[in-house]
Amino acid sequence: MKFNQSNIKKAIKYLDKDYCIGVPTETVYGLAANAYSNLAITKIFDLKKRPKNNPLIVHYLDAVSLKKDCLINDNFIKLYKKFSPGPITYILKLKKSSKISKYVTNKKKYLAVRFPKHKIFKELLKQLDYPLAAPSANITTKVSAVQAKDVKEEFGSKIKYILDGGRCAIGIESTIIDLTDKPAILRLGGLDISKIQKILGYKLDMNINPKRKKSPGQSLLHYSPGIPLKMNALKAKKDEAFILIKKRNTKLKNYFYLSVKNDLNEAAKNLYSCLRKIKNKGYKSIAVEKISNKGLGKAINDRLNRASNY
Ligand code: TXA
Numbered sequence: 001m002k003f004n005q006s007n008i009k010k011a012i013k014y015l016d017k018d019y020c021i022g023v024p025t026e027t028v029y030g031l032a033a034n035a036y037s038n039l040a041i042t043k044i045f046d047l048k049k050r051p052k053n054n055p056l057i058v059h060y061l062d063a064v065s066l067k068k069d070c071l072i073n074d075n076f077i078k079l080y081k082k083f084s085p086g087p088i089t090y091i092l093k094l095k096k097s098s099k100i101s102k103y104v105t106n107k108k109k110y111l112a113v114r115f116p117k118h119k120i121f122k123e124l125l126k127q128l129d130y131p132l133a134a135p136s137a138n139i140t141t142k143v144s145a146v147q148a149k150d151v152k153e154e155f156g157s158k159i160k161y162i163l164d165g166g167r168c169a170i171g172i173e174s175t176i177i178d179l180t181d182k183p184a185i186l187r188l189g190g191l192d193i194s195k196i197q198k199i200l201g202y203k204l205d206m207n208i209n210p211k212r213k214k215s216p217g218q219s220l221l222h223y224s225p226g227i228p229l230k231m232n233a234l235k236a237k238k239d240e241a242f243i244l245i246k247k248r249n250t251k252l253k254n255y256f257y258l259s260v261k262n263d264l265n266e267a268a269k270n271l272y273s274c275l276r277k278i279k280n281k282g283y284k285s286i287a288v289e290k291i292s293n294k295g296l297g298k299a300i301n302d303r304l305n306r307a308s309n310y
């Protein structure tokens with residue numbers, strides 16, 4: 001997607017005035033605001049109806065700009081070199097001198113940081129002299145946004161501006177890794193953890209159980225289209241939406257496909273728009289066929305599992 005400088009300028013005008021705007025990333029759209037401004041950060045929490053104890057991810061252009069705010073370590077350097085910019089978020093220790101608003105981390109000493117790959121978001125960060133806090137651009141517990149119009153559907157006129165960057169290439173949130181202690185995965189996401197394990201040379205601890213609350217946003221109900229959803233279904237009722245991983249040769253109206261050929265990357269990319277479409281068509285429940293738990297299938301199943309707690 002091409003970008004034009006006048007849209008970037010408009011975005012900067014709103015951000016400089018402490019407003020929140022929609023921004024495209026390669027994973028999902030974000031609801032972005034100045035990470036150094038208490039006022040701007042408070043607005044993010046209000047708009048999303050997000051509990052104040054659920055910290056935000058801060059987005060930087062590169063490791064050079066990050067160094068003002070966080071302490072880095074060897075594991076970070078290894079992973080950053082290989083995977084950033086891209087769909088991975090690191091938890092690092094904040095520097096005492098950091099200007100990050102205390103509301104971003106709920107006054108804790110650790111910060112989630114990410115380096116987005118989307119061209120438009122990078123250009124925006126390049127022109128700003130502050131980093132951007134940005135949670136996914138959806139109301140808390142709801143389906144994330146993967147197109148500008150989804151952001152509009154979530155927030156309507158409550159936000160001033162959305163930078164349109166087309167459809168998100170990955171379609172599922174970043175993988176979160178805690179690097180403040182022995183590395184541990186806090187959220188499955190757009191970067192397959194086997195790739196991370198390969199670089200680090202060992203199997204990672206998993207801390208994705210919502211009861212352990214290391215990542216407070218990973219609550220039981222999340223990513224929900226607001227109707228019941230059942231996983232590992234063999235069939236669907238006549239008036240129920242049926243989500244399939246691979247296109248079938250049928251004209252049944254209640255069948256929805258995540259991919260043409262059982263491709264898990266394509267399925268991740270289509271997941272949230274599929275859930276949104278089904279909800280908007282007025283279906284009252286969803287059945288989902290079993291999805292292989294390999295590669296991005298793990299993150300897809302994690303999202304569906306949380307959505308099934310409706
Ligand atoms: O792909 C993504 O990560 C997207 C795009 C916009 O960058 N952002 C995103 O943000 O998914 P959000 O707020 O929807 O999810 C962030 C998750 C939450 O589960 C939150 O609890 C966790 O990151 N988190 C943020 N800061 C943390 C911290 N300091 N320690 C542990 N978990 C943290």
Ligand code: MG
Nearest residue numbers: 135136144173
């Ligand atoms: Mg989210």
